[in-house]
Amino acid sequence: MSGPLEETGGMSSLRPVGDEDVRLEVAIRDLLSNRAEGATICPSEAARAVAGAADWRPLMDSARSAARRLVAAGEVEITQGGKVVDPDTTRGPIRIRRR
Secondary structure, X not given: OOOOEEEOOOOOOEEEOOHHHHHHHHHHHHXXXXXXXXXXXXXXXXXXXXXXXXXXXXXXXXXXXXXXXXXXXXXXXXXEOOEEOXXXXXXXXXXXXXX
């Protein structure tokens, strides 16, 4: 039996959630646990925590996906301009905060 699946585009485009995805989720949780209540982080902070300062950019889509999974789990909210937004339709810069 494989692990959880993540939607990657179309209704039939599912891929297993891998170790890197789990590390990004853990990084998001850890970063938020070290911030004041209501504070936000950028997905790039999680990408940097997992990949290092030089190689984080390729992880940005995965970091945003990790944030969406945590929204679905009820752990975080995604904001844009200080307002909670739908993670599946939002484009552009986002922030992540604890629920």
